[in-house]
Amino acid sequence: xxxxxxxxxxxxxxxxxxxxxxxxxxxxxxxxxxxxxxxxxxxxxxxxxxxxxxxxxxxxxxxxxxxxxxxxxxxxxxxxxxxxxxxxxxxxxxxxxxxxxxxxxxxxxxxxxxxxxxxxxxxxxxxxxxxxxxxxxxxxxxxxxxxxxxxxxxxxxxxxxxxxxxxxxxxxxxxxxxxxxxxxxxxxxxxxxxxxxxxxxxxxxxxxxxxxxxxxxxxxxxxxxxxxxxxxxxxxxxxxxxxxxxxxxxxxxxxxxxxxxxxxxxxxxxxxxxxxxxxxxxxxxxxxxxxxxxxxxxxxxxxxxxxxxxxxxxxxxxxxxxxxxxxxxxxxxxxxxxxxxxxxxxxxxxxxxxxxxxxxxxxxxxxxxxxxxxxxxxxxxxxxxxxxxxxxxxxxxxxxxxxxxxxxxxxxxxxxxxxxxxxxxxxxxxxxxxxxxxxxxxxxxxxxxxxxxxxxxxxxxxxxxxxxxxxxxxxxxxxxxxxxxxxxxxxxxxxxxxxxxxxxxxxxxxxxxxxxxxxxxxxxxxxxxxxxxxxxxxxxxxxxxxxxxxxxxxxxxxxxxxxxxxxxxxxxxxxxxxxx
Numbered sequence: 001x002x003x004x005x006x007x008x009x010x011x012x013x014x015x016x017x018x019x020x021x022x023x024x025x026x027x028x029x030x031x032x033x034x035x036x037x038x039x040x041x042x043x044x045x046x047x048x049x050x051x052x053x054x055x056x057x058x059x060x061x062x063x064x065x066x067x068x069x070x071x072x073x074x075x076x077x078x079x080x081x082x083x084x085x086x087x088x089x090x091x092x093x094x095x096x097x098x099x100x101x102x103x104x105x106x107x108x109x110x111x112x113x114x115x116x117x118x119x120x121x122x123x124x125x126x127x128x129x130x131x132x133x134x135x136x137x138x139x140x141x142x143x144x145x146x147x148x149x150x151x152x153x154x155x156x157x158x159x160x161x162x163x164x165x166x167x168x169x170x171x172x173x174x175x176x177x178x179x180x181x182x183x184x185x186x187x188x189x190x191x192x193x194x195x196x197x198x199x200x201x202x203x204x205x206x207x208x209x210x211x212x213x214x215x216x217x218x219x220x221x222x223x224x225x226x227x228x229x230x231x232x233x234x235x236x237x238x239x240x241x242x243x244x245x246x247x248x249x250x251x252x253x254x255x256x257x258x259x260x261x262x263x264x265x266x267x268x269x270x271x272x273x274x275x276x277x278x279x280x281x282x283x284x285x286x287x288x289x290x291x292x293x294x295x296x297x298x299x300x301x302x303x304x305x306x307x308x309x310x311x312x313x314x315x316x317x318x319x320x321x322x323x324x325x326x327x328x329x330x331x332x333x334x335x336x337x338x339x340x341x342x343x344x345x346x347x348x349x350x351x352x353x354x355x356x357x358x359x360x361x362x363x364x365x366x367x368x369x370x371x372x373x374x375x376x377x378x379x380x381x382x383x384x385x386x387x388x389x390x391x392x393x394x395x396x397x398x399x400x401x402x403x404x405x406x407x408x409x410x411x412x413x414x415x416x417x418x419x420x421x422x423x424x425x426x427x428x429x430x431x432x433x434x435x436x437x438x439x440x441x442x443x444x445x446x447x448x449x450x451x452x453x454x455x456x457x458x459x460x461x462x463x464x465x466x467x468x469x470x471x472x473x474x475x476x477x478x479x480x481x482x483x484x485x486x487x488x489x490x491x492x493x494x495x496x497x498x499x500x501x502x503x504x505x506x507x508x509x510x511x512x513x514x515x516x517x518x519x520x521x522x523x524x525x526x527x528x529x530x531x532x533x534x535x536x537x538x539x540x541x542x543x544x545x546x547x548x549x550x551x552x553x554x555x556x557x558x559x560x561x562x563x564x565x566x567x568x569x570x571x572x573x574x575x576x577x578x579x580x
Contacts, residue, residue: 059152061268061271062161062269063075063078063264063268064077064104066161066164066165066167066168067164069096069168070096070103071101071102074103074105075103075105075261076104076106077104077106077107077261077264077284078107078264078284079107079281079282079283080264080280080282081117081120081283082281083277084277087107088108088109088110090108090110091105091106091107092105092108093105094257094258094261095436096168097171097397097399097433097437098171098397098431098433099432099433100432100433100434103168104261106260106261106284107284107285108284108285108286109283109284109285109289111292114289114292114293116281117281117283118293118296118297119297120223120250120252120281120297121225121252121293121296121297121298121299122297124250125222126222126300127222128220128248128249129220129245129248129250129279130220130248131200131217131219132202132217132218132219133217136197138248139197139199139200139246140194140196141274141276142196142242142245142246142275143192143193143194143195143197144192144274145270145273145274145275146189146191146196146242147189148273149188149269149270150186150188150189150192152269152272153181153184153185153188153269158269159181161265162180162234163177163178163180163181164177165261165265166233166259166262167393169233169258169259170230170259170397171393171396171397171433172355172356172358172396173392173393173396174392174393176354176355176393179529180233180234180235183531184234184239184532186531187239187532188242190532196246198550199218199247199550199553199554200217200218201218202216202218203215203216204216207564207565207566210568211565211566211567211568212565212566212567213564215562215563216560216561216562217560217561217562218247218558218560218561219559219560220248220557220558221249221301221557221558221559222249222250223249223252223297224244224250224299224300224301224557225253225254225290225294225299225302225303226240226244226251226252226302226303227253227255227290227302228254228255228256228303229255229256229307230255230256230258230400231359231360231399233256233259233260233262233263234262234263236305236547237255239532239547239548240547240556241253241263241280242270243547243552243553243556243557244303244557245275245279245280246553246557247553247554247558248558249301250280251280252281252283252293252299253280253283254282254285257284257285257286260282260284263282267280267282287310291317294317294318295318300321301321301557302318302323303323303325303545305326305360305545306326307326307327308326308327308492308493310326311327315543322543323543323544323545323555323556324538324544324545325538325544325545325547326493326538327360327495328361328362328364328493328496329365329463329464329491329492329493330360330363330364330365330493330495330496330497330516330527331365331366331487331488331497331498332348332351332363332365332366332367332497332500332525332527333369333484333498333499333500333510334368334369334372334377334500335499335500335502335506335507336369336371336478336501336503336506337371337502337506338369338375339523340523341376341380342380343523343524344377344523345384347525347526349384349388349442350526350528351526351527351528352366352442352444352470353385353388353394353442353469354394355396356395356396356440356468357398357466357467357469357470357471358399358400358468359528360495360496361495361518361529361530362467362527362528363471363527363528364463364465364466364471364472365463365472365474366472367474367475367476367484367487368475368476369475370476373475378422378444378473381444385423385424385442386423390428390430390431395428395439396433397433397438398437398438398440398467398468398469400467400468401466402435402436402438403427403438403439403440405438406438406440406466406470407427409461409464409470410443410445410470412461413445413447413461413462413472414445416447416451416452416458416462417448417451418447418451419446419447419448419451420445420446421443421444421445421446422444423441424440424441424442424443424469425441425445426440426441427439428440428441438468441469442469442470443469443470444472444473445470445471445473446473447462447472447473447474449475452487453483453486453487453490462474463490463491465493485510488510488513488514489513489514494514494515494516494517494540494541495516495517495537496516496517496519496520496536497514497516497518497520498519498520498521498525498526498527499511499522499525500523500525501522501523501525515539515540516538517535517536517538517540518530518534518535518536518537518538530548531548532548533548533549535547535549536548536552537552
């Protein structure tokens, strides 16, 4: 959580608010909080949302209330296709990750109902809804939509709405949820005005003769799709969908159904802010049904964020017309120079265990120089991890790994000679999180570097991405730096990384011999928490996708087109040369 209160948040304590609103200090549930009882006198910003819920009315565009959704009063989701909100013939329930109640009814769209989605993909011209030579006024329109949407998200009650809705869907800490909303708002602000148009900036090169010039343009694909995971239900689909639109594409969007209600509400906000209703479709379905829509509709490009097996399947089924931000087994190296040990321990805890480790950028393995070990770094890391608890959401449900599966992975690692549990290693207790989800202590398992590299089986075990509050820790010394480089070379995923060192020679050795797409270097280096102002995405794969920046948007959502103008008149005395 943030070390300082958000600037707009009242800093008076809850006890004063209770007095003003005549609410009993024991009425924690009246705050609409999913799982935290707030004791009297704790600072409001540390405990959760400001009480705008009591002070404002619901937004006109919203169709669910994150404070009232429950087993007895479930919310309702809908498909959006051809400019209309529609149900499906069948529906299914989504469960609350904190108590297992069926708190949301969603369409269960079948293949037989895909006709309008498929037809809309097919009907988009290959030249897109707009391009630099076609309907350029749409660039301006989309900038205005961003401006209005940013203003809407800047309203405290709207920020709270999305923060709470994210928290209801994934059960993470309030500040983790709020941070996602803030990033989207800042990103929208940066693409207000002319910055959408600036994405389509072209260039010209003089030709060989009078009247000849080549011009390079960024051109859309046409009908595209955005498929994104559960862990960032607003930031990833929201930014990627708008990025697709900026470049002239028309997207079909599908988010993991556990959390798609968040994007549905964001789409309703965008429509409220002027996004043309014909520009986008939203599909509630399972994966195979969505795949069928993409294949039947001959989707011209798919952005996929998620697991590596699904990424490889999409690559095959969609004939390579994909951009991927897939699995992230992310490393951090603590160099030989020890600095700011308390800060580094805090950052390592945030990177490994924030949001219960459910980030594609989460710190998966820590290479620790022996100098850090001698200074007691592991103990400081364990101390930070021990502060995490279910009451404030700093540890919570693991939505893709059950406790049994996590325990099996820990046991697999412990079979490697010299391995041991440094801390954690057991399920959390005292909660109502359903058994289909995990809830595990922040865990670190030490695996000796030599043993890790001694066999392919050991290395595969040590570098398996566990999407939960878990990391592998190993150590090295000056003579084994090259072994660390070998381990980094052997890894298959190259998303984020961190080199925690002020030693320039060490930094350059690591940075010059690795490929991770988003790499941080210096004593403050981290693997998570990418802001809206820099590239986030993998490297080393021609299918690699990025997010946030103009470079990412142009790479993912457009292709290069060259038009050569040759308009100079032919000399009157020109004669055709012999055939060649």
